[in-house]
Amino acid sequence: MGQRFHGRFSPTDIVMWLIGGGLIFLAIWGAIATLSAGVYSARHWIDFVIFGLAQGSIYALIATGYTMVYGVLRMINFAHSEVFMSGPYTAYFVAAAFYRSGFLDAHPIVSLLFIFIVSMAISTGIAFALERVAYRPLRNAPRLVPLITAIGASFFLQYTFRGLYGSGFQAYPVFKMLEGHWTILGIRILRFQLVVILAAVLLMLALYSFVMRTRIGKAIRAVSEDKEASALMGIDVDKMISMTFVIGGAAAGAAGVLYAVMFKQVHFFMGFIPGIKAFTAAVLGGIGNIPGAMLGGIFLGLMESIGPSLFLDGLGIVAPYQLKDAIAFTMLVLVLIFRPTGILGERLAVKKA
Amino acid sequence: MKRTFALVLALTFVIGIAVFASNAQAADPLGDVKIKKDEPIHIAYWFVVAGPDASLGEDTKRGVEIAVDDKGGKILGHPIKLSGQDTGCNAEGGQAAATKLASDPTIVAAIGSNCSSEAKPGVPILWKAGIATVSPSNTAPYLTDPKRGPEYDGYLRTAHNDKVQGAVAAQFAFKKLGVKKAATIHDGSVYAEQLQAVFAEEFKKLGGTITSQEAVAPTDTDMRPVLTKIATGKPEFIYYPIFIAAAGHITRQVKEVTGLEKTNLMSADGAFSPDFYKAAGETAVGMFHSSPDFSAFAGGYKDFLAKHQKKYGEKPIAPFHAHAYDAATMVFAAIEKVAVKGKDGSLTIGRKALRDALYATKGLKGLTGTLNCDKFGDCADPRIAVYQQTAENIKKLENPQVPFWKPY
Known part of the structure; x- marks a missing residue:
């Protein structure tokens, strides 16, 4: 019995669990202290949740791109953050032209749709070309090679866009229709946040049913299970891998417009931080798993918004929002200690990697 | 072998003498x-x-x-x-x-x-x-x-040294605007961290209350949670002497947070630029910036502006x-x-x-x-003034020309 126990849990495991337990204890202690201090009213907490959901749904959309590519190729596409940047940055020029001509204020829905289409088209194109030029020739190379290539591609795209559009930033025009707030069931919610959350949920549902319900989706899932066997079954593996990049790129392009609606500023380096966060979200949810990535994104967004106030304020930490990234990454550490495969992750590590 | 050794020895001598000579020549201790x-x-x-x-x-x-x-x-x-x-x-x-x-x-x-x-x-x-x-x-x-x-x-x-700028901002808030409760935000940079500290110290000395001193990262985009936290202290004035990108996000988002709709906003010279008006858009109308007082500059400044306009085709883009x-x-x-x-x-x-x-x-x-x-x-002869943003100068993407308030 003792032997078996010893075999199953190494000393490292025990240390990790102690660290994890300590962090959880600190979090609970901080939360209790904050709540008993009573500085925040229920309305503040609802605001935090809504802000977190809006930010999290953008992370979730980007994270699906990371997770799908990992699912089929077992590689992390670090250039995905540039795929995310390329769409909204290009679509800015469309938005600015609409704004100058007055079309944006006259037909806000049409112009928003058009901005979405442009952004998604550019991001999709970049993702498709990226796979074709940078990753396909390395399909059979050792796993480290495409990873390094991805980092190189990321820099290449960043500086290409810097060369194209300049090193400064641009600011999206204001969509008057989305300014102000609605009150739903006594809860005050900013209009564009509701739109961002709804749009993200719709897109994620569409993406999920595409992967689960259509023939192409089925083929993509088959390729991610076993490339050789699906090739033998008559599936065009190269085409399916391209398809994966196309879907991930479209999701990133859409996420980019939602980001621009929420934050207005776009520049060549804008993809870096959301990209890192979305990658974290994908790992948090269990990389390779689409619902996991979505869940991870929303969880991360919520933690960034609520976490500093809930956990750190009660511990008497000054200026807690400086540490919101630390909270996000601590969550990642906690999940990886107690569930190394992520929240919804399968045991990929043993089976395929 | 012997010849190589002799050659090396000779070379060492030559280099040694050269080094010695150059050292002897250098009158300056740093070269x-x-x-x-x-x-x-x-x-x-x-x-x-x-x-x-x-x-x-x-x-x-x-x-x-x-x-x-x-x-x-x-x-x-x-x-x-x-x-x-x-x-x-x-x-x-x-x-x-x-x-x-x-x-x-x-x-x-x-x-x-x-x-x-x-x-x-x-x-x-x-x-x-x-x-x-x-x-x-x-x-x-x-x-x-x-x-x-x-x-x-x-x-x-x-x-100028920010000991001057921070104090001017505090005096402006307390004496001119008559606010008693203020909050500050910095971005962890040496500039913002020290400037808001000088402001807070001076504001407390004048008799005001600092409700909170928050911080964000310069790359943060979602400021609504931190602003919600600030709103719990009900400040009448928020001072955020940070840089263009983050200051733009705060300016845009502050009006969306319950309880901060009517708060006075003030930033400093780091965000006193047409690029900031691009980042913040119309939401910057009515807010304040502290910056060097251009109207107190010497007579040569007019000539300088004319040369600037001629060479770059626009007015100066920062202070x-x-x-x-x-x-x-x-x-x-x-x-x-x-x-x-x-x-x-x-x-x-x-x-x-x-x-x-x-x-x-x-x-x-x-x-x-x-x-x-x-x-x-410290070589400056600092004259710091406070400027207010109007709809007009933001539309034209230009810094305001006339100070709103001067401490002297």
């Missing part, structure tokens, strides 16, 4: 820069010329370029060569830029940096290489503090162009003072001598006022 006949005098700038804060660096770069033009492009018959490095408005960028400059032995003096975070790691690297630097826009008190340490001995600035002009003027004057002309038309400039000459600057008439350097390198 000399030798400029041969018709060779250029190399002056380097280290400014933030890329990224969201590029307007700050571009503005100061233009100030230096106009100073070079006014000098006729020559000092003591040698052409001026201007080169530069981007600093990124962060510590890493400042360190990288300073390291690149320090590795170039032809550089006589440097002008920079823009953001105080860049100067903190960068200045010691430059000074180790014997390069003195004059900053047109670092304002953090630390850089000229008596406790800053000898590695900052090569540092001077023509910008520190005139300080940069003055920094360059100071460097030129110091070089003229210490450079020793050789018979063959060469120039020898001692690095320590140049630094001492810069520190000895007294009564130099610049655009920003009369420059008098104290023993820690």
Whole structure:
């Protein structure tokens, strides 16, 4: 019995669990202290949740791109953050032209749709070309090679866009229709946040049913299970891998417009931080798993918004929002200690990697 | 074998004598820069010329370029060569830029940096290489503090010290606006952190209450949660002396947070730029900025503006162009003072001598006022005013011209 126990849990495991337990204890202690201090009213907490959901749904959309590519190729596409940047940055020029001509204020829905289409088209194109030029020739190379290539591609795209559009930033025009707030069931919610959350949920549902319900989706899932066997079954593996990049790129392009609606500023380096966060979200949810990535994104967004106030304020930490990234990454550490495969992750590590 | 040994021995001797000779020649303890006949005098700038804060660096770069033009492009018959490095408005960028400059032995003096975070790691690297630097826009008190340490001995600035700017902002809020409760936000940079601390201290001294002192990261985009936290303290005034990108996000998002719809907003010189009006849009209307008082600048400033308009086709895009002009003027004057002309038309400039000459600057008439350097390198004659943003100047993407309030 003792032997078996010893075999199953190494000393490292025990240390990790102690660290994890300590962090959880600190979090609970901080939360209790904050709540008993009573500085925040229920309305503040609802605001935090809504802000977190809006930010999290953008992370979730980007994270699906990371997770799908990992699912089929077992590689992390670090250039995905540039795929995310390329769409909204290009679509800015469309938005600015609409704004100058007055079309944006006259037909806000049409112009928003058009901005979405442009952004998604550019991001999709970049993702498709990226796979074709940078990753396909390395399909059979050792796993480290495409990873390094991805980092190189990321820099290449960043500086290409810097060369194209300049090193400064641009600011999206204001969509008057989305300014102000609605009150739903006594809860005050900013209009564009509701739109961002709804749009993200719709897109994620569409993406999920595409992967689960259509023939192409089925083929993509088959390729991610076993490339050789699906090739033998008559599936065009190269085409399916391209398809994966196309879907991930479209999701990133859409996420980019939602980001621009929420934050207005776009520049060549804008993809870096959301990209890192979305990658974290994908790992948090269990990389390779689409619902996991979505869940991870929303969880991360919520933690960034609520976490500093809930956990750190009660511990008497000054200026807690400086540490919101630390909270996000601590969550990642906690999940990886107690569930190394992520929240919804399968045991990929043993089976395929 | 024997012959090789003899050769090595001979070579060692030759090199040894050469080294000894050159050492004996160098009168300056930090070494000399030798400029041969018709060779250029190399002056380097280290400014933030890329990224969201590029307007700050571009503005100061233009100030230096106009100073070079006014000098006729020559000092003591040698052409001026201007080169530069981007600093990124962060510590890493400042360190990288300073390291690149320090590795170039032809550089006589440097002008920079823009953001105080860049100067903190960068200045010691430059000074180790014997390069003195004059900053047109670092304002953090630390850089000229008596406790800053000898590695900052090569540092001077023509910008104001934030001990002045923070106090002006606090007096404006308390006396002019009559607010009693204020909150501050900084971004972890040396500049913002120290400036809001000076503001908070002065505001409390005047009798006000600081409800909270929050911080964000310069790359943060979602400010609504931190603003919600600030709203729990019900401040009447928020002071966020940070840089363009983050200040733009805060300005846009503050009105969306329950309880902060009517709060007064104030930022500082780091975000006093048309790029900020682009970032914040119409939401910036009515907010305040502290900045150098352009109306108090010397008579030459009008000429400068005319040259600027002619050369770049627009008005200055940030507050520190005139300080940069003055920094360059100071460097030129110091070089003229210490450079020793050789018979063959060469120039020898001692690095320590140049630094001492810069520190000895007294009564130099610049655009920003009369420059008098104290023993820690503060050379400015600071006049800080408060400006208010109007719908008009934001639409035109121009800085307001007339101060809203002056402390003097």
